[in-house]
Amino acid sequence: MATLVFSAVGTALAGPLGGAIGAVAGRQFDTALFGPARRGPRLRELEVTLSSYGQPIPRVFGRMRVPGAIIWATELQEHSEVTGGKGQPATTRYSYTANLAVALSSRPIKGLGRIWADGKLLRGAGGDLKVGGVLRLYTGGETQLPDPLIAAQEGEAVCPAFRGLAYLVLEGLELSDFGNRVPSMTFEVIADEAVRLSDLAEDLEATIMEDDSLGGVTGLLVDDGIASTLSDLGRVFPITLDAAGSMPRLRIPTPAAPMQDAALLDAPSVAMEDDSFGRQSGSRRHRASASSPASPVLRFYDIERDFLPGTQHASGRAVIGQPELIELPAALSPAQARVLVDRVAQEADGLRDRLAWRTTTLDTAISPGTIVRLPDQPGRWRVESWEWRESGVELELVRVRVATPEASTPPPGMFPSPIDAPAASTALVALELPWDATSGMADRTRLAVAVGATSDNWRGAALYVEREGGQLQPLTTTSRTRAVLGAARDVLAPASPLLLDRASLVTIELTAPDQMLRPADLADLDRGANMAIVGQEVLQFLFAEPLTGGRWRLSGFLRGLAGTGGAITTHVSGEPFALIDERVTIIDSTAAQWEDASRALAIGLGDVAPASSPILLPGIAHTPLAPVHPRAVLLADGGLQLSWTRRARGNWRWRDGVDVPLCEEAERYRVTIESDGEIYRVWMTTEPTLRISFEDLADLRLMAPGGVFHARQQGTHTLSPPLILAPLL
Structure with a gap:
């Protein structure tokens, strides 16, 4: 900031030369005010996956999060699905x-x-992809084979196997969740169980002495050379390089290492030259100047924040000036990062403690990097440099830092890590919907598929129907909205379909415990609220009482709706339950052919095998309703007058004074007399009444003793269920 200000003022006062002089003065002011520049390589932010030429591919040690580099790709693959048609607009x-x-x-x-x-x-973390696609991982072994997809696209003769390079292939990765584009990806790579010096120094041909592990370091990213990385680690770890002997030796001194492992120097030797230090003692102790007036700040990859860059300040009183920023490309916990930055701050004074030592003993084992002991000084010292002179070998020593186990716990922080829950299992209940006059033509049928899941971590499912021979026909894909499904845990008792059933109860266990059922009032029921299927019966309920474990007690029913009155007495424990509302997927027969199928299937991303359900209420859309209100009157001439009241499918609301349309090609009825399951005579009529003469009754008494009269409506497609009119007396 000062650089800009001084440059602008200098230019205004003295032209370009004054601007240059002002810029120099401004840089000096900035340096004095903000302190020295950062140390170490700049940590990568949340870089995205790139494919630039010349981009270095880092070496990963331990466990790290990396952006990766795209090394091969095809054009995006387009897929289309047509829905509708046959009288409806087609949508692609x-x-x-x-x-x-x-x-x-x-x-x-x-x-x-x-x-x-x-x-x-x-x-x-469990290896499950959250969207559709296939992932293949190649760990970088020297025997790995080419990927089959790349080989098929590029040709086996020219396809590389990328041996020595760890990479992955994503095939058929669905992009709908990412705006139909390749998203910005980062990857958690597991290279080693722990980060060790021996792994880092494998290309340096160095011997590891003493402790081999970097305590607390979960992962390390190396993209600027091993030597540079070791230098960065040396800022926070007491790593020393001993150059004595035929092979360099790396070490991290620890309190457990015995003092005897360090070479003992001879007593210092005096010198008579005027420019020599320690003429009387042979040694001289001094303190170097501080490199930064403020406490250091450590920047690292925070494993508790999904490897995002984090910072830790050294403990202690704040000091005026810009702190020294230490950039460490390592994955650490905040607690371990605090330990390291505190250690750097506390030992800064110790590193300034230096000692010049003169010896007349020529020892080839002592060279820069060697750890030594002194006869009259505590601790261990490292040889920083040495110089041969006439008076002896002059050594520059610095006190060795020791990796100590002290811990300092930082204050806890909050980070909204993405939820990593396993994909939920799919469940479904399929049924043919009774025909509704508001849905269109009377010949049209609709399949309702209530598709749900065990939890909200569900991304929809693909729907199929199973035909004869096990052939699967695709229907459509669902949205991510879950239908409310479950199962009855007790038996729903029979009741009249003509009255509000206030006595019956049924316990429903929902497939997803996080879903809810809601009570309603009579006005809500009239508008179609809380319509459900239990077993083979369509009903509505008024009350829903929550229990435990995702169970609900339902009561206050309208029974046998939409022509399912015959199923009132067929209930069993464990039969399916589904709420029929806007969350149900409706498939029209004009869009997909499913009428001759027996089962519906659904498979989602987390399903090992598809969920299946028989198609309940088959044929109900075309089946007329059974007549009601039977009447039998003996006539004065000995004959029998039978009559009944017709009902029309599709018009479910009761409207006083309104004649409901029949919705069939013609009004026809089939009346039979049956005994022990055998039909003895059939009458066809076009009116809801039938007159049987005295002579015919006499013949019937001889032909079918104990017989019963039944009436069925003859619809366009099939007969209605029977209505018992009267026994033959």
């Missing part, structure tokens, strides 16, 4: 999938954890 829905390969690490890895796409989980 388009979806897109992607095929791509992403490089993860330039060294072998052990596995893959989570994948984030546009900040959402694309793959959970």
